[in-house]
Amino acid sequence: MARLLYDLCGIDEDLRFSPYCWRVKYALAHKGLEAETRPWHFTDKEAIAFSGQDKVPVLVDGDVTVSDSYEIFRHLDRAYPDKPLLGDGAAEARARFFKFYAERSLAPGMMRSIIMDLHNAIHPRDRDYFRETREKRFGRSLEEFHAPNKGLSMLDQALEPLRGRLDEADFIDGDTPAGADYLLFGNFMWARCVSCADLVSNADPVYSWIERMLDLYGGLGRNALRIVDIEGAYE
Amino acid sequence: MARLLYDLCGIDEDLRFSPYCWRVKYALAHKGLEAETRPWHFTDKEAIAFSGQDKVPVLVDGDVTVSDSYEIFRHLDRAYPDKPLLGDGAAEARARFFKFYAERSLAPGMMRSIIMDLHNAIHPRDRDYFRETREKRFGRSLEEFHAPNKGLSMLDQALEPLRGRLDEADFIDGDTPAGADYLLFGNFMWARCVSCADLVSNADPVYSWIERMLDLYGGLGRNALRIVDIEGAYE
Numbered sequence: 001m002a003r004l005l006y007d008l009c010g011i012d013e014d015l016r017f018s019p020y021c022w023r024v025k026y027a028l029a030h031k032g033l034e035a036e037t038r039p040w041h042f043t044d045k046e047a048i049a050f051s052g053q054d055k056v057p058v059l060v061d062g063d064v065t066v067s068d069s070y071e072i073f074r075h076l077d078r079a080y081p082d083k084p085l086l087g088d089g090a091a092e093a094r095a096r097f098f099k100f101y102a103e104r105s106l107a108p109g110m111m112r113s114i115i116m117d118l119h120n121a122i123h124p125r126d127r128d129y130f131r132e133t134r135e136k137r138f139g140r141s142l143e144e145f146h147a148p149n150k151g152l153s154m155l156d157q158a159l160e161p162l163r164g165r166l167d168e169a170d171f172i173d174g175d176t177p178a179g180a181d182y183l184l185f186g187n188f189m190w191a192r193c194v195s196c197a198d199l200v201s202n203a204d205p206v207y208s209w210i211e212r213m214l215d216l217y218g219g220l221g222r223n224a225l226r227i228v229d230i231e232g233a234y235e
Numbered sequence: 236m237a238r239l240l241y242d243l244c245g246i247d248e249d250l251r252f253s254p255y256c257w258r259v260k261y262a263l264a265h266k267g268l269e270a271e272t273r274p275w276h277f278t279d280k281e282a283i284a285f286s287g288q289d290k291v292p293v294l295v296d297g298d299v300t301v302s303d304s305y306e307i308f309r310h311l312d313r314a315y316p317d318k319p320l321l322g323d324g325a326a327e328a329r330a331r332f333f334k335f336y337a338e339r340s341l342a343p344g345m346m347r348s349i350i351m352d353l354h355n356a357i358h359p360r361d362r363d364y365f366r367e368t369r370e371k372r373f374g375r376s377l378e379e380f381h382a383p384n385k386g387l388s389m390l391d392q393a394l395e396p397l398r399g400r401l402d403e404a405d406f407i408d409g410d411t412p413a414g415a416d417y418l419l420f421g422n423f424m425w426a427r428c429v430s431c432a433d434l435v436s437n438a439d440p441v442y443s444w445i446e447r448m449l450d451l452y453g454g455l456g457r458n459a460l461r462i463v464d465i466e467g468a469y470e
Binding site: 099162168172 | 399
């Protein structure tokens with residue numbers, strides 16, 4: 001069965017940095033499912049219009065099309081019940097919190113640290129779109145929003161509960177990773193692909209978890225192209 | 236079977252404000268279990284020495300003694316499997332994160348907002364102990380640590396993922412409350428019992444959740460004595 005994931009790309013077609021697409025790539029690997037990933041640019045709205053909305057990830061799984069990373073997790077658990085990502089009942093209810101923790105606690109500090117690196121990683125033809133939508137969201141220019149020291153301090157604070165958990169367990173979800181790990185790790189892949197900023201010190205339990213996550217599934221994360229691997233691209 | 240909970244009290248024996256003891260009182264109510272609560276002061280170390288440590292909550296459940304609120308949740312799930320608090324597998328792994336989120340994300344901002352109210356609520360004979368242990372922990376005097384505006388701003392930031400979840404569900408754990416709700420709600424009972432500070436605006440989805448939590452189990456939280464109910468005690 002053909003399986004196709006539309007995956008945001010940047011200045012190079014192989015530079016894939018969307019945190020939401022990374023969630024899905026880890027979720028597919030968790031289930032042992034192959035998928036072709038198709039590079040997509042922010043402004044390629046036509047290419048995914050068939051999904052009824054205009055953002056990636058979009059997964060086409062046989063005759064089913066699903067967008068939104070969390071909805072894709074739900075779809076994968078329904079269609080391939082083995083090795084649950086989210087689980088049922090309280091497990092699923094609690095998984096939902098990690099989505100918000102990633103997007104509302106972790107992302108803001110990271111964003112303030114790497115926004116100019118992110119801008120630099122984006123394909124030139126997408127940069128006007130990126131600047132316009134983000135400046136509207138932040139209520140200020142990218143340059144004004146850029147505040148790495150403040151961002152790192154926000155992130156440091158936001159990581160506190162994660163440190164507590166990862167001090168006692170290899171993965172958020174226990175001895176082996178599952179949905180909660182992937183929901184959060186997407187953000188770390190996002191930062192890693194576009195920036196060489198050290199967001200987490202190597203003495204931090206979160207750092208060791210990142211290393212473990214990078215190694216999963218044959219080095220899925222570790223082998224991903226980074227902006228620093230592209231000659232002349234990292235300013 | 237006799238069931239006894241040692242429960243921290245303050246300036247009045249009926250003023251019970253420990254966030255960890257509140258977790259357990261909600262957990263017992265969730266399971267439909269009765270327990271006598273015995274007022275305990277910070278300095279009554281002798282009274283709970285039989286538990287092998289010196290902090291409350293301590294639950295004596297028949298011939299089993301358990302301390303630490305999370306361990307008590309585990310004990311209750313083992314001994315009374317109906318209506319799980321934590322659950323198994325991924326549900327339990329994820330519940331653990333809420334413990335750290337309560338203690339490391341929510342508590343610090345609350346603490347900076349209510350520390351002097353808390354000091355005022357503590358039994359006079361416990362105040363030296365409280366001041367000494369907390370000043371050591373904070374690395375400064377209570378008066379220097381007291382910073383309500385900073386505390387409210389920290390709390391506002393920390394509540395973001397909780398807002399996301401409570402915008403879409405009545406309880407963190409879904410349509411009905413369970414372990415994750417109680418792990419967090421202990422902190423809100425703590426602040427409510429010792430202070431009249433408005434920590435959460437009434438337009439916030441977290442506020443509506445607090446109201447629902449207060450009403451559970453015949454108003455377990457809503458009917459609890461607050462410092463403002465004690466004539467002359469709230470400075």
